[in-house]
Amino acid sequence: MNQISSSILHHLRLSGGFLSGEDISVSLGITRSAVWKHIGALRREGYRIDAVSGQGYRLFSLSGRPVHEEVSPWLTTRFIGRDLHYHELLESTNFSARVLAGTGTREGSVVVADAQSGGRGRMMRSWVSPGGVNLYFSLILRPRVPGIRVPQLTLLAAAAVHQALCSCVPEIASRIKWPNDIMVGEKKLCGVLCEMQSEPDMTHFVIIGIGINVNIGEFPDELRNIATSLFLESGRMVSRPELLASVLNHFESLYEAWLLHDDLGFVLPYLHEYSLVYRRQVIIRQTTGDVCGTVSGIARGGELMLDLDDARTVLISSGDCLLCRQSP
Amino acid sequence: MNQISSSILHHLRLSGGFLSGEDISVSLGITRSAVWKHIGALRREGYRIDAVSGQGYRLFSLSGRPVHEEVSPWLTTRFIGRDLHYHELLESTNFSARVLAGTGTREGSVVVADAQSGGRGRMMRSWVSPGGVNLYFSLILRPRVPGIRVPQLTLLAAAAVHQALCSCVPEIASRIKWPNDIMVGEKKLCGVLCEMQSEPDMTHFVIIGIGINVNIGEFPDELRNIATSLFLESGRMVSRPELLASVLNHFESLYEAWLLHDDLGFVLPYLHEYSLVYRRQVIIRQTTGDVCGTVSGIARGGELMLDLDDARTVLISSGDCLLCRQSP
Incomplete structure (x- = not known):
């Protein structure tokens, strides 16, 4: 969204009621016909704006897209999400975030896409990413830790998403499936894909990609039994900007604590409980x-502790985790 | 070097003696004046080519630069170094290799620079990289191993360089300083910088950057006591193309073995001996x-095993290794 449209939106939100075209044109130093053009642009982006002759313009409803203007009112963070790069369509937010990170973008920047043409999960698996319904975003981090600690961030992000879901959609009981999914029952609601560029002593940057099935009402046949959304589970639409901000708020708290600790110890009780x-x-x-x-x-390092049949316990660093059926 | 210059060079090398301009022009399907232009271009690149009226052209000496045309006659590899991207000047070969790798360049491709304007070692330290004298190159690898194994490639590359030095400059006794340097005495001869892009279960690509002080005769004051070169140690000039090919030959053997094994076990005796x-x-x-x-x-995972004063043994994954003075 351009700067002027963004300012008009800001003024309309603050006023709460009608604002005359004259007042807007004076406060922004633009002509009334320019105001009219920008109102048109905002409407095309999904904002419902009433225009009543003699009274002016009134914001009836937001677009519901995870753009800076709608996310930032919910943000309580110091640096995560303060730079938010929104795009209607990206191949994948992780890919774009990687390119941005390579150019030196500051820590905490977030890349969001309304839709992805080549969204993917771990190990190059595809991630269904239609527009207008879900959240697809990637955080750029620059933690000063050895590369060996970085995989812990997958679990940290999963915990942040879980906390955000508890606060925004408390009626749903979701659980964290090691290492990178949030599930409702045995259906996937959210996936985390953590990528990094590093040398042995130094992490250059980390990209944490998160996809959350928010308001999608129907999945392709092959996913129907293994995927779900907040809408399908709760029966109501969930605000994407509010949920995104909540994930970022929770993540920043966890991340700042993690940087002060050597491992995931401080968040293990939470990871175990859920x-x-x-x-x-x-x-x-x-x-x-x-x-x-x-x-x-x-384990404190993020590995799964597995008791084998021969009574040995092994630490698992990576892999897919398949649940065995529970006896009835 | 362009295709035609490269072909002329190839013909001159094969002939061993004089080759007439007429023969060259016929076999390449170009005019004699085009032959003359390409001979001029080759001379400007450092090839000494005699021209004797009535006899033709004769290659007197190569340019000694680590270009494909001079490296490939020494290569015995299957895939490492078969694509060799040579540049007169790069900011850093690792940086260029990373960009290439991101575009899908095939495994084994090598980026070489005659000089680097921003060459660097581990942890962003600078690496002195003047032109015409040393080797600066980066290998692009795509091993299908978890990211946790990747740091082992630093030691593997160090072993390959050491083997190449033993074969090309046998009069020098160099040693491997864990994790990433080759030393003569306590002076640095070569450094390895391994970088990667990965997700927890999958390595996207690995860049192994190698800098070898070959024929440099003088270092800046601040490096004089801590750096050395093959020329300074042996008193003779060493062929950069031959040495580069030898490193790549040795590396490919070690790399193929490493992919078949779970760890560095197969090369530990060598790493210990040197x-x-x-x-x-x-x-x-x-x-x-x-x-x-x-x-x-x-250790088999590449870590340094350190016996502490309290009789415990710890595994060190990363860090700088400083030698304590030996008692006389």
Whole structure:
């Protein structure tokens, strides 16, 4: 959104009622016909603005898109999300964030897309990303930690999303599925994809991509039984700007604590309480083969602690976690 | 070098003696004056080419630059270095390799620069990179291994450089200083900088940057006591194309073995035999503080095994390794 449209929107929101075209044109130093053009542009972006002759303009409803103007009123952060780069369509927000990070963009910048043409999850799997309904965004971080700690940020982001869901959509009971998904029952609601560029002693930057199925009402056939959305679970539409801001607010708190600690110890009680897999039998599928066992916890380094049948406990750093059916 | 100059050079090398302008023009399908222009271009690039009326052209000496035409005759690799991107000047070969890798360049491609304007080592330290004398190059790899194994490639590359030095400059006794340097005595001859882009389960690409002080005869004052070159140590000029090819040849063998193994176990005897720090007292300087101890080996995962004064042994993943003075 351009600067003038953004200012007009800001004035309309502050006024709460009607604002004359004359007042707007004077306060922004533009002509009344320029005001009219920008009102038209805002309407095309989804803002419902009434125009009543003799009274002026009134903002009836926001566009509901996760743009800076609608997200920032909810933000309580110091730096996360203060620079928010919104696009109608990106190939993938992680890809664009990586390019931005390479040019030196500051820590905490967030790239958001209304739709993705090539959205993806871990290991190059695709992530269904239609426009107008969901959240797809990527955070750019520059933590001064060795690369070996970076995978912990996946769990940290999952915890932040879970906290935001508890506050914005409290009627839904979601759970964190190690290492990077938020589930309702056994259906996926949200995925986290953490990427980094690093050398052994130094992390150049980290990109945390997050996709949340918010208001999508229908999935392609092949996903119907394994994916869900906040709308499908709660029966109501959820505000994308408010939810995005809430995730960023919770993430900043967790991230600042994490930088002060050596590991995930401070957030383990939370990760255990809301874990989908804790104390359950799982199969860990890795490129080298499967490992079966019972999850006995998450280690301070973020690894899954797995009790094997032969009484050994192993730490699992990566892989897919498949749940074994629970006995009835 | 353009295709026609490259072909003329190839013909001159094969002939071993004089080749008439007429023969060259016929076999390449170009005019004799075009042949003359390309001979001029080759001379400007440093090739000494005699021209004797009635006899034709003869290649007297190569340019000695690490370009494809001079490196490839020494290469025995299957894929490493088969695509060799040479530049007179780059900011840094790692930076250019990263950009190339992001566009999908195939595994094994190598970026070489005659000089670097912003060459650097680990942790953003600068790497002195004048033109015409040394080797600065970066390999692009796409190993299908979890990110956690990638730092092992630093030691693998150091071993490859050491093997190449043993074969090209056998009169010098160099040693590998964990994790990423090759030293003669306590002076640095070569540094390795391994960078990667990854997600927890998958490595997108790895860039291994290598700088070798080959024929440089003098260092800036501040480096005089801590850096050396093959020329300064051996008293003779070393062929950069031959040395580069030798490093790539040795690296490919080690890399293919590494992909078949789970760790560095297969190369540990070599790393121990030529280690500068093995069984010596060192201080490991990390961002979080210093750790002192005696090196008892290198672990299969590439970590330094350090025996502390309190009899504990710890594994060190990263940091600077400072040698304590040996008692006389």
